[in-house]
Structures are given as C-alpha cells and as structure tokens.
Amino acid sequence: MEQFYTIQGEGYNTGRAAYFVRLGGCDVGCVWCDVKESWDMDAHPRLALDAIVAAATAHTGRNVVVTGGEPLMHNLGPLTQALHEAGCQNWIETSGAYPLSGEWDWICVSPKKFKAPLPSVLAAAHELKIVVFNKSDFKWAEEHAALVGPECRLYLQPEWSKSAQMMPLIVDYVKANPRWQVSLQTHKFLDIP
Numbered sequence: 001m002e003q004f005y006t007i008q009g010e011g012y013n014t015g016r017a018a019y020f021v022r023l024g025g026c027d028v029g030c031v032w033c034d035v036k037e038s039w040d041m042d043a044h045p046r047l048a049l050d051a052i053v054a055a056a057t058a059h060t061g062r063n064v065v066v067t068g069g070e071p072l073m074h075n076l077g078p079l080t081q082a083l084h085e086a087g088c089q090n091w092i093e094t095s096g097a098y099p100l101s102g103e104w105d106w107i108c109v110s111p112k113k114f115k116a117p118l119p120s121v122l123a124a125a126h127e128l129k130i131v132v133f134n135k136s137d138f139k140w141a142e143e144h145a146a147l148v149g150p151e152c153r154l155y156l157q158p159e160w161s162k163s164a165q166m167m168p169l170i171v172d173y174v175k176a177n178p179r180w181q182v183s184l185q186t187h188k189f190l191d192i193p
C-alpha cells in the first residue's frame with residue numbers, strides 16, 4: 001500500500017530509524033483502526049519483490065518494519081528472505097490472527113478482540129502490544145500476557161482517540177504492575193509518518 005523511511009514510533013524499538021513496508025489487506029475490523037484505507041487488498045498496486053527490497057535498502061538504515069493491513073494475510077517467506085539477503089533486520093507488526101510466515105528478527109503482536117490471535121503467533125512474540133480502548137482491556141491484556149513466552153516485553157498503548165481518558169488508568173496500572181510498560185504512538189506527536 002505504501003512504503004516510507006521514518007522512525008519507529010511505537011513499542012520496544014521506538015526511536016529507531018526503520019523503513020516501513022505497509023501491505024494491503026486486513027479483515028480483522030478494529031473499529032478504531034488508524035489505517036482503514038489498508039483493509040481492501042485489491043485497492044492497492046502489486047509491487048515486485050525486487051522493487052520493494054531496492055527501495056528498502058536505498059537508505060543508510062537497515063531495519064525494515066513489515067506492517068499493514070494485516071501482513072500475515074500474505075506469505076512473507078520470499079520477501080523476508082530477500083530482505084535478509086540484502087542485510088536487513090526484519091521486524092513485523094501483526095495482530096497474530098493468521099499463521100506466522102517469514103524470517104523475523106523482531107515480532108510485535110498486537111492482539112485484537114475482533115479476531116483472536118493464534119496461540120502459535122503469541123508464543124513467538126518478542127513484544128506484546130495491547131491497545132487500551134476501555135477499562136476491560138487490562139484484564140484482556142493479562143489473559144494474553146499468559147500466552148506469550150517469559151522473555152516477551154509487555155506494552156500498554158492508549159487508543160489514540162481515547163488517550164486522554166485511558167492514559168491516567170494506564171499510568172496507575174503500570175505503577176502497580178511494573179512488568180508492563182507504556183507505549184505511545186510518538187510519530188503522531190512528532191507529526192511524521
């Protein structure tokens with residue numbers, strides 16, 4: 001759907017330069033999704049693998065974030081293999097609703113109530129990033145934290161439009177439950193892609 005070189009705004013790798021490859025197609029249906037224009041897979045042009053890899057490596061940085069849409073609706077083996085051969089570090093942003101494909105150096109799973117994540121994807125996560133839209137999401141966060149591995153980092157990220165209401169609750173929760181960390185969508189504050 002789009003590609004851009006920017007700063008990873010969210011989660012563990014916040015602040016690091018990364019080339020974003022946003023793939024079209026998602027049927028998870030989050031009511032608050034901030035890229036609804038990505039949902040229709042057929043609404044976006046198909047690019048050749050070589051062209052994506054060439055664009056991703058036309059910068060000094062070598063971190064590539066594959067996102068969407070829901071990137072795991074595609075077989076990501078060939079793309080990630082080619083990115084690795086070109087010397088890239090491959091990071092993914094996924095809801096976990098589809099089976100894992102591809103070669104990954106960092107897996108961020110952000111599970112959704114609208115379509116449950118697969119246990120196999122949760123087990124492979126380096127980072128669990130829960131979007132907090134209302135109070136019930138804390139209990140839901142703990143239910144998913146029980147399904148990730150012991151080394152997985154745990155993040156609570158306010159849903160953008162509910163940030164003013166949810167942020168005080170998130171702060172209290174992280175103070176009481178310090179294995180969780182706050183994640184903010186810093187690129188939106190910075191007004192960068």
Ligand SMILES: C[S@@+](CC[C@H](N)C(=O)[O-])C[C@H]1O[C@@H](n2cnc3c(N)ncnc32)[C@H](O)[C@@H]1O
Pocket residue numbers: 026032033034035067068069070071093094095096109110129131157158159160161185
């Ligand atoms: C647009 S999604 C694309 C990747 C994948 N479909 C997913 O949901 O993880 C990228 C990240 O943005 C988060 N996100 C989407 N809309 C958001 C919103 N309104 N507020 C906060 N985070 C949001 C998602 O939870 C996910 O972690």
Ligand SMILES: Nc1nc2[nH]cc(C(=O)O)c2c(=O)[nH]1
Pocket residue numbers: 006007008009010067068093187192193
């Ligand atoms: N800067 C920046 N960081 C991000 N981290 C995850 C994003 C996404 O939409 O997947 C995203 C994004 O869209 N922009």
Ligand code: SF4
Pocket residue numbers: 026027028029030033034035036038068069070095112
């Ligand atoms: S899974 Fe990701 S891309 Fe799909 S609707 Fe939810 S936030 Fe948007």
Ligand SMILES: [Mg+2]
Pocket residue numbers: 034035
């Ligand atoms: Mg985004």
